[in-house]
Amino acid sequence: MKLFSIGSALLFALPALAAPTPAPPTWTDAATAEKEVEHFSMIGEYVAKAGKTALQANLLANGEFLVAIYQGGLPGDGWNQSNIDSRKMPAAHLKPLLAGYAKVERKSPTLGIPAPQNAVLKFPDGFTHVKDGIMSAGGQTTKDLGAFHMHLEFMLPLKPGDNPTSQKRGNSGIYIFNNYEIQILDSFAVDYRNPANNALKPESSNLQWCGAIYKTRLPDVNMSYPPLRWQTYDIDFKPPEFDGETKTKNARVTVRLNGVLIHDDFELETGTGNGAKKPQLAKGPVFFQNHANPVVFRNVWVTE
Numbered sequence: 001m002k003l004f005s006i007g008s009a010l011l012f013a014l015p016a017l018a019a020p021t022p023a024p025p026t027w028t029d030a031a032t033a034e035k036e037v038e039h040f041s042m043i044g045e046y047v048a049k050a051g052k053t054a055l056q057a058n059l060l061a062n063g064e065f066l067v068a069i070y071q072g073g074l075p076g077d078g079w080n081q082s083n084i085d086s087r088k089m090p091a092a093h094l095k096p097l098l099a100g101y102a103k104v105e106r107k108s109p110t111l112g113i114p115a116p117q118n119a120v121l122k123f124p125d126g127f128t129h130v131k132d133g134i135m136s137a138g139g140q141t142t143k144d145l146g147a148f149h150m151h152l153e154f155m156l157p158l159k160p161g162d163n164p165t166s167q168k169r170g171n172s173g174i175y176i177f178n179n180y181e182i183q184i185l186d187s188f189a190v191d192y193r194n195p196a197n198n199a200l201k202p203e204s205s206n207l208q209w210c211g212a213i214y215k216t217r218l219p220d221v222n223m224s225y226p227p228l229r230w231q232t233y234d235i236d237f238k239p240p241e242f243d244g245e246t247k248t249k250n251a252r253v254t255v256r257l258n259g260v261l262i263h264d265d266f267e268l269e270t271g272t273g274n275g276a277k278k279p280q281l282a283k284g285p286v287f288f289q290n291h292a293n294p295v296v297f298r299n300v301w302v303t304e
Helices: 004-013 030-036 091-098 274-278
Strands: 044-046 053-060 064-070 085-089 099-105 135-136 148-155 171-175 180-184 230-238 239-242 246-249 249-255 262-267 287-288 296-303
Touching: 053 091, 064 091, 085 091, 091 099, 148 171, 171 230, 180 230, 180 249, 180 274
Parallel strands: none
Antiparallel strands: 044 053, 044 099, 053 064, 064 085, 135 296, 148 230, 148 296, 171 180, 171 287, 230 249, 239 246, 249 262
């Protein structure tokens, strides 16, 4: 009879450990994505050559496209606010549809605006995590701010292994005083107003998509541009006011995404998300959230 040790028996009894699931591939520049990602060039915005419809197409995890068709024009540029025609289709079906459209690349009207003379913070000074003119996620202001106007430009990576309703698709955020978050995410071509209308199943709440005041308020319009494009936020923030330790006025915020108003003087009774658990402040830093995604920022400046 063959003998073996207890240790050997235990070794044979243990199931094989599953290999860790590899992270979905990520692209951080358009030139490389163009070479390596099939159908990358089809991601984008289109306007009809005849008639008044417009279209957005974003790549999905299964290799198909999320397609949003708008009546009147693109969001922020002619769309008449009617219901969005949301479809999911393979590239082979999208190509003949695009034959009736012309591709456009919109540019935010505030892109590249230099810091004014009265700026209290001018990029790159006054910010952390800056290298070669780019701030990586995880940076923050080096001084506390009160009431302010902030201009910033950000770029989202391409992560086609995740869907644009997922919180994994280029997640970051502008975290004011560590209390109030304005979400950053690749939510391009997603129908915010009617999540169930989207051709793909939403993988997170619409209050967590790009432009949302995190878990608090939807943006008035989804003004997301495609990934790997520079986009802009212009934020006006008024902090809460206090009489001693008693809050006498709530914070308020106005936000423009790519030049279009998406939150108009909205009152913030508490912080947002985990920020609601923290004391509200009259002054504090602004954080550019690191959420394990290679989101980058540039041309950030602040006036009081």
